[in-house]
Amino acid sequence: MTIHNPLLEDLLKGFDTSLSHSGVNGERIARRLYELSHIGFTQVGGVKRPGFSIEEKSAKALVKKWMYGAGLDVSEDGAGNVVGRLKGANQDAKVIASGSHVDSVPNGGNFDGPLGVLSALEVVEAWKDSGFTPNKPFEVIIFTDEEGSRFNSGLSGSRAMVGEINEEEIQRLRDFNGADLEQVLEDYGSSIRDFKNAKRDFNELELFVEVHIEQGKKLEQENQPVGIVSGIAGLAWLEIEFYGEAGHAGNTPMIGRKDPLVAAAEFIQRVSEFPQKVSETGVATVGKMAVAPNGANVIPEKVSLNVDIRDIQEQTRDQLVNLITEEARNIAAKRGIQVEIKQSTKIQPIPIAENLKEKLAESLKKFGIKPTYIPSGAGHDAMVLGKHIPVAMLFVRSKEGISHNPKEWSSLNDCVAGIHVLKDFIEKKMME
Numbered sequence: 001m002t003i004h005n006p007l008l009e010d011l012l013k014g015f016d017t018s019l020s021h022s023g024v025n026g027e028r029i030a031r032r033l034y035e036l037s038h039i040g041f042t043q044v045g046g047v048k049r050p051g052f053s054i055e056e057k058s059a060k061a062l063v064k065k066w067m068y069g070a071g072l073d074v075s076e077d078g079a080g081n082v083v084g085r086l087k088g089a090n091q092d093a094k095v096i097a098s099g100s101h102v103d104s105v106p107n108g109g110n111f112d113g114p115l116g117v118l119s120a121l122e123v124v125e126a127w128k129d130s131g132f133t134p135n136k137p138f139e140v141i142i143f144t145d146e147e148g149s150r151f152n153s154g155l156s157g158s159r160a161m162v163g164e165i166n167e168e169e170i171q172r173l174r175d176f177n178g179a180d181l182e183q184v185l186e187d188y189g190s191s192i193r194d195f196k197n198a199k200r201d202f203n204e205l206e207l208f209v210e211v212h213i214e215q216g217k218k219l220e221q222e223n224q225p226v227g228i229v230s231g232i233a234g235l236a237w238l239e240i241e242f243y244g245e246a247g248h249a250g251n252t253p254m255i256g257r258k259d260p261l262v263a264a265a266e267f268i269q270r271v272s273e274f275p276q277k278v279s280e281t282g283v284a285t286v287g288k289m290a291v292a293p294n295g296a297n298v299i300p301e302k303v304s305l306n307v308d309i310r311d312i313q314e315q316t317r318d319q320l321v322n323l324i325t326e327e328a329r330n331i332a333a334k335r336g337i338q339v340e341i342k343q344s345t346k347i348q349p350i351p352i353a354e355n356l357k358e359k360l361a362e363s364l365k366k367f368g369i370k371p372t373y374i375p376s377g378a379g380h381d382a383m384v385l386g387k388h389i390p391v392a393m394l395f396v397r398s399k400e401g402i403s404h405n406p407k408e409w410s411s412l413n414d415c416v417a418g419i420h421v422l423k424d425f426i427e428k429k430m431m432e
Helices: 007-012 026-037 054-069 114-130 156-161 167-172 181-188 192-196 218-222 260-271 314-334 354-366 381-385 412-430
Strands: 073-076 082-086 095-101 138-143 205-213 226-232 234-243 283-292 302-311 338-346 373-376 391-396
Touching (some): 026 412, 095 412, 114 412, 138 156, 167 192, 181 192, 226 412, 314 338, 354 391
Parallel strands (some): 095 138, 095 205
């Protein structure tokens, strides 16, 4: 069955051709987004490209072809990370790098990941077309399995590159078919040994900058095409279990009940109130809950829930964790029930250096864009690299904030505006 894919015509519709200048070509970006959209295309207009899949590998192969055409030296490590390197006038200088990923969530959109890869590559294409030679080496990177749909544990490529995936995790990983990492890698064309050897020396890198769709509505509200990421939030997960006493819903008096679901309901309501008391950028969410024995006519015995807590500053994130933990204990004590609390995940936030945000702001102003600062609540490959080298991020406006969905959309005008800002910022960094 032939499936009509209107992405190219929709991108070009209303495109301001005057934005194609200084070597940046909007139509080239549109056609490349369109070509990538056919790999793993779903009938509702999305894409399905799990990490380490045939579809992800095919998408990388297509971008590698474009990399070669742009004059890059291309390599791929044992984790499947692709690096296209452009020599600089000063080969002894540290590398400036940019990129993202081409894998997707199941039935995801066409911009999350590919836009960052193609933006970095378009900077190289623009230099080639305008005869510009950068002073420092520049790399375009495609990271493997950022979304985590293969193993339910994302950022596999960037974490392998920094040597963050240990032996215990390697042994534990199982994909959606039950295959272990060794089997998945063999099917992909790699091996456990090569995967472990993907760790690289970050002393040779000066900076990584990533372009990504916003996945939120701030830029749309501000009517700006591109914004500056102020920091990447660090995640903390709490697993909380309230224990009460099960009983008959009809025969147990209301007075004296030890109902853990009532305690959980009060707790959830309180969780929503804490972030604004601590930080403008903090968030807390209860998105998963289980009730036991989960009978319509039974007072619950146990309620288990997870709290997702994030902020771009570690101090305020941890303060929020402490407040929420203390509140769970207070509610349990007040209602005469027991509570157990376990912190299952804790990831360091990555602040963006002030000098990098200032230089990004200069580049935005050069193109008449008002600097808008946005915290990233989602994780990115830049977050992983940011533990080892300076990183910066640009967000491109997302229509209605929709992401991880076939309706995900950023206009070509906004995408090209983001590329001009990226190019100007990188060229400034090249001269330092």
